[in-house]
Amino acid sequence: MLISPADTDFSQAAYWLVTRGDQLLLDANRQLPWMPADELFVSYYERRVISLGKLGGQPVFMVDISQVVLAPEQPVNYYSLMDIVKEFDWPLETTAYAAKAVQFQHFLQTHKFCGRCGKRMQAISWEIAMQCKPCQHRCYPKVHPCVIMAVVDGDRILLARSKRNKTGLYSILAGFVEPGETLEQAVAREVFEEVGVEVKNIRYFGSQPWPFPHQLMVGFVADYAGGKITIDEKEISQAAWYNLADLPATPGYYSIAGQIIESLIKKQALLGKA
Secondary structure, three states: OEEOOOOOOOOOOEEEEEEEOOEEEEOOOOOOOEEOHHHHEEEEOHHHOEEEEEEOOEEEEEEEHHHEEEOOOOOOEEEEHHHHHHHOOOOHHHHHHHHHHHHHHHHHHHOOEOOOOOOEOEEOOOOOOEEOOOOOOEEOOOOEEEEEEEEEEOOEEEEEEEOOOOOOOOEOEEEEOOOOOOHHHHHHHHHHHHHOOEEEEEEEEEEEEEOOOOEEEEEEEEEEEEOOOOOOOOOEEEEEEEEOOOOOOOOOOOOHHHHHHHHHHHHHHHHHHO
16 A cells, blocks of 8 residues: 555546445446546545555555545445445456455554554555554554354255344354464364354365455365254354255355355265266
């Protein structure tokens, strides 16, 4: 991340990530605005504009709506990052820029003051950081590692509904990694804490940055090793075994949970044909 220098040419067309909380301003076609700054804004403060890099060879800039005044002819269409991730068929690189913009702005808004001495912090111009000049304390955006895991037993998968989940979907289990433990230890601990069963043969599937707000989801598949489902009622409302050929509504492919579930369904289908 770079604070745009004074000689940045804003007269050329660029992609703009204009944030409003966890929302982004999109054009009439539900795409990122691509135009010169003077067409998008009536006024803007150049030193509040942040360069994120390039997309398709074109510059990408980020700015919070509080730092600009939109041109009156521009459509005011804001969409949440979750809507963009779940519903929009954007290229992965474009979605990644959208996630970065929301997370960076969240970081800037929540690190205005130093956690050590309380003085106002300033954005570093050459990297993603905020620094306190009086005490030299520097902060970087936090990434919180989470494990997300499918527990399988032959052609069955353990699915649960979180009390925090308002969608009604069933999904695989997940939880934050605690200090001092490996990812595999976190998998075993979270499964036991949430549903009371033990696992074995824990294997890595893949990872996904999940910007709600700063998580990195690390996916695993584990085999059932024993125990009866006993849910943690503070976290889980329901949990049960389901046949991979007959599942309830689960997350889509936009999430690593959906990707893991789909891969297991395909694997089981191939085994059935063998």
